[in-house]
Amino acid sequence: MSDPKFNVSFYDSVQNFFERAAPHTGLHRGLLEQIKACNAVYQIRFPVQIGNEYKVIEAYRVQHSHHRLPTKGGIRFSNHVNQEEVMALATLMSYKCAIVDVPFGGAKGGVKINPWEYKEKELEKITRRYTTELVRRNFIGPAIDVPAPDYGTGPREMAWIYDTYRAFNEGDIDAAGCVTGKPVNLNGIQGRTEATGRGVFYGLREACNNKTDMKKLGLAVGIGGKTMVIQGLGNVGSYTGTISQDEGGVKIVGVGEAEGALYNANGIDIHKLLKHRADTGSILGFGEGCTEYDKSERNACLEFECDILVPAALENQLTGSNAKNIKAKIIGEAANGPITSDGEKILLDRGALIVPDLFLNAGGVTVSYFEWLKNLSHMRFGRMEKRFDQQTYNRLIDMVEEKTGKTVGDKERMFVARGADEVDLVRSGLEETMIGAYQQIREIQGRKRNVKDLRTAAFVSAIQKMGSDYEKMGVFP
Numbered sequence: 515m516s517d518p519k520f521n522v523s524f525y526d527s528v529q530n531f532f533e534r535a536a537p538h539t540g541l542h543r544g545l546l547e548q549i550k551a552c553n554a555v556y557q558i559r560f561p562v563q564i565g566n567e568y569k570v571i572e573a574y575r576v577q578h579s580h581h582r583l584p585t586k587g588g589i590r591f592s593n594h595v596n597q598e599e600v601m602a603l604a605t606l607m608s609y610k611c612a613i614v615d616v617p618f619g620g621a622k623g624g625v626k627i628n629p630w631e632y633k634e635k636e637l638e639k640i641t642r643r644y645t646t647e648l649v650r651r652n653f654i655g656p657a658i659d660v661p662a663p664d665y666g667t668g669p670r671e672m673a674w675i676y677d678t679y680r681a682f683n684e685g686d687i688d689a690a691g692c693v694t695g696k697p698v699n700l701n702g703i704q705g706r707t708e709a710t711g712r713g714v715f716y717g718l719r720e721a722c723n724n725k726t727d728m729k730k731l732g733l734a735v736g737i738g739g740k741t742m743v744i745q746g747l748g749n750v751g752s753y754t755g756t757i758s759q760d761e762g763g764v765k766i767v768g769v770g771e772a773e774g775a776l777y778n779a780n781g782i783d784i785h786k787l788l789k790h791r792a793d794t795g796s797i798l799g800f801g802e803g804c805t806e807y808d809k810s811e812r813n814a815c816l817e818f819e820c821d822i823l824v825p826a827a828l829e830n831q832l833t834g835s836n837a838k839n840i841k842a843k844i845i846g847e848a849a850n851g852p853i854t855s856d857g858e859k860i861l862l863d864r865g866a867l868i869v870p871d872l873f874l875n876a877g878g879v880t881v882s883y884f885e886w887l888k889n890l891s892h893m894r895f896g897r898m899e900k901r902f903d904q905q906t907y908n909r910l911i912d913m914v915e916e917k918t919g920k921t922v923g924d925k926e927r928m929f930v931a932r933g934a935d936e937v938d939l940v941r942s943g944l945e946e947t948m949i950g951a952y953q954q955i956r957e958i959q960g961r962k963r964n965v966k967d968l969r970t971a972a973f974v975s976a977i978q979k980m981g982s983d984y985e986k987m988g989v990f991p
């Protein structure tokens with residue numbers, strides 16, 4: 515097993531991918547440079563009292579593109595945060611939003627801390643202070659820049675951000691739209707927490723339904739029965755696993771986490787494993803016939819035998835040094851930037867199908883868009899039509915009963931005559947978005963002779979959409 519050492523930085527990888535796609539877009543250099551550049555980088559240092567000490571915290575917010583407003587993207591709490599990383603992530607957000615037709619520019623925030631080393635009260639202090647800094651510089655607001663969760667943050671942090679923003683903006687009726695991924699009972703939306711993982715599942719299911727691509731890989735059409743290995747059981751990895759297993763009939767055969775890795779060719783019940791980890795704090799010691807790899811060997815999971823490998827942790831995992839050992843035929847990038855540009859070349863040369871991050875993990879921002887719309891409309895999705903739809907379906911069933919003289923059972927009636935709840939509509943909107951976006955990028959790959967992979971196609975799609983916006987604004991006549 516080799517270590518994923520990388521020679522190409524995350525930011526350089528993203529720029530290399532852009533340049534590979536640029537010649538296929540038909541756009542001129544000036545416009546391409548405008549699309550590529552990060553529009554605003556805000557670097558912050560602020561002191562926070564932790565116990566008896568003062569700590570100076572390093573933090574960032576990058577707005578990559580203002581072609582659409584507000585800008586949008588998560589806030590990451592991690593020790594690895596640096597300006598280049600946040601710039602790369604903000605850049606990906608612009609392309610991601612364009613691919614799934616979510617009308618935002620891209621942004622990203624980062625706070626350089628290890629959140630697991632801090633107490634809840636301390637994290638609250640850091641989050642509120644960071645938000646205050648954003649407010650001071652006009653880097654947050656429902657029409658300006660709208661953060662969301664990312665690695666190391668979740669609904670709890672979003673609630674603190676919302677509350678802090680609100681304190682500075684008394685009377686702003688749209689204040690709840692200043693951040694997404696909030697708790698459901700605090701102006702959040704049903705289905706946001708699972709959204710990225712659910713989107714990964716829909717995206718992979720579409721990719722596995724493509725007959726030409728599956729034939730090339732020597733795999734059966736359809737996601738059912740395929741084997742999957744997941745690196746990272748955070749929010750994205752765990753929902754990808756449970757939804758793929760429950761709704762897709764996928765067999766999870768391997769899992770990797772910070773503390774080690776597990777493999778079992780007969781399958782690992784992902785629900786049981788998540789429970790074991792919640793109870794013991796580790797995936798190790800799970801038993802159930804799994805082969806265990808300790809912390810020093812945790813990256814072995816990337817090289818396990820499987821049909822689909824899902825890196826769902828951090829960037830730079832499949833690189834020039836370990837890509838040759840990867841056995842998976844399909845790689846689903848649930849994380850942002852898990853494959854470096856030199857690693858990708860090796861994987862593509864040996865015929866792997868890479869379903870790229872800027873499409874595959876766009877489910878999070880898609881449902882964030884629904885949450886933002888809900889906040890601006892001040893009404894839950896489904897509130898107006900649920901009962902009306904239910905009554906219409908019931909009347910239809912009554913009519914069928916009358917005409918046929920047969921009775922529909924209570925269970926069947928309840929199944930058919932159901933108005934949509936918010937979560938049904940969110941899932942349906944997400945499914946439609948992921949299928950539509952996949953079809954768009956796969957069509958570009960099929961139509962353009964020299965676009966041979968889905969990532970290049972996704973970049974072409976994003977760059978053309980952003981270019982068309984800039985042209986319409988008259989910035990580049």
Ligand code: GLU
Pocket residue numbers: 586587588589660661662663664665694850875876878879880882
């Ligand atoms: N952090 C997530 C991402 O990387 C979600 C962003 C959002 O919802 O704005 O896509």
